[in-house]
Amino acid sequence: MPHRMLIARLQAVAGLTQQDRCALQSLPYSFKSLESGDCVIREGERPNACTVLMDGFLARRRVIGDRNQISAFYVAGDMPDLHTLHLPTADHDICSIGRSRVAVIGHSHLMGTLTASATLSHAFWRETLIQSAIYRDWVENLAARQALPRLAHLVCELAARLEVVGLLREGSFTLPFTQEIIADACGLSIVHINRTIQELRRQGLIEWEGHRVELLNRSRLQALAEFDASYLHALRR
Amino acid sequence: MPHRMLIARLQAVAGLTQQDRCALQSLPYSFKSLESGDCVIREGERPNACTVLMDGFLARRRVIGDRNQISAFYVAGDMPDLHTLHLPTADHDICSIGRSRVAVIGHSHLMGTLTASATLSHAFWRETLIQSAIYRDWVENLAARQALPRLAHLVCELAARLEVVGLLREGSFTLPFTQEIIADACGLSIVHINRTIQELRRQGLIEWEGHRVELLNRSRLQALAEFDASYLHALRR
């Protein structure tokens, strides 16, 4: 099951040989369920396994000054700690937002199959490069846009990434985030996020209640955010 | 000569076998000199080569709204477009700031040596992962810090990265950036960058005139910026 997720993702992102698919399918793994707030890894740890997010959401967080800054979100199919294969020390906490399930694959097994296949190696590398592209987009979003388009951009990105893994249905998706989480990711105060969400509602762009977000006018929302999904590159179904 | 730079960098970042060093040394390349403002690649292009920055500075830029946002700086030894090996379409301009020199290595040659050596492949992969760590740090810096520590952090990062390649001498380094460039990178206005630099001077933390930056009190500057170089990971001499 995590194999199917992983294979589908890498297939979308690169191209796999029959051999590669077999190699992936024989990777041993274990499952782990996370409650809201549980961490996959913590800053400073030297993990010996990577995780594949099967279900739910994870956030990469770290305390900066008096803020609890979030620098990335992960959705189903993502491997939030793939980099620990080559950079052994984790520099952030990676925590569950709401409940989630992950598959855990030991570094040694993963490394074994990677050194055996150059194409697989490149497929995983490519996966990390797409994450880089997302970080760059966050840099631009945080530096250049003010609250309204900044929040709109985040919503567009989450929608686009969820769409890739089939979790966007009729323009709406599940998002178990509090406004505090959103504020920590956008570099804005909770109060201002609250007012900004209201403004998006007022403009008829989204509906957002409880854990459900609905895109009422996706093209106008994307225009407001200057959103262009091409930076997600290979991420196609 | 670009080989020496490349080998030294990858050696610092990972570990190379004798064979790997030979493979790198036999990579064919050409040189290119850039004037201030010249681009290595432009958004939308599909380059067939990667570049190694030999001398000078490059910036990754893109227009966001009415801003000319910079999302990364590159110093000697960096490979700013290494990702084009796997993500063919460039999503930013990469331009020279002041004069610079780069070595150009064709994708096909690079790809050839990479598929031949798993360790080399992983060394380059690791290089891109370190760039990712830098992007994440920029996300945090932009989202969580206000002008003074934000600027201080950028100065600390540049100093640390230049130190790795031996371009920091007695706490001072060459930086051919205008205040406008700094503003574009920090997500602040030119006027405010100007006042913030003055505040750093007033506090006796840096001297900055013309193209020369001097760190007068590095530890206090790093404390102000909450700077911790460990996110540059393997980047050691």
Add this chain to the structure above:
DNA sequence: CGAGTTGTTGAGTTGCGTCAACCGTTGTGG
């Protein structure tokens, strides 16, 4: 039922942006 989240609102404050002017340096051409 009370206690703890999460969302919402109002009032006052502030960090940073905008506009506009001025200064010093550099380079260029009449």
Add this chain to the structure above:
DNA sequence: CCACAACGGTTGACGCAACTCAACAACTCG
């Protein structure tokens, strides 16, 4: 050789986006 334009740095006045503080409402859960 000087006039002048272009550029980068600096300063002051004013405005606004976003922050802080504080209170309250709605909801969940023990």
